[in-house]
Amino acid sequence: MKLDYMQRLTLGITIAKEKWPVGVYMTEVAHDDWCAFHKGKKCSCVPNINITIDDKKFYIDEEGVLHERPN
């Protein structure tokens, strides 16, 4: 089953919270320019999801798995 971005975000943050239960979380969901999300509709792209936890950077892939991002 293809995950929507909210499911990916929830999965990724769940993984992160197990490892870093305390920290400042900043999330960024970047939709493509043509995505229906920008017209107030359901997301029609596969957005890039980035998370910053304190000074560590991560992204969440299409399966909802959290990956560390090289600086």
Ligand SMILES: [Zn+2]
């Ligand atoms: Zn989208």
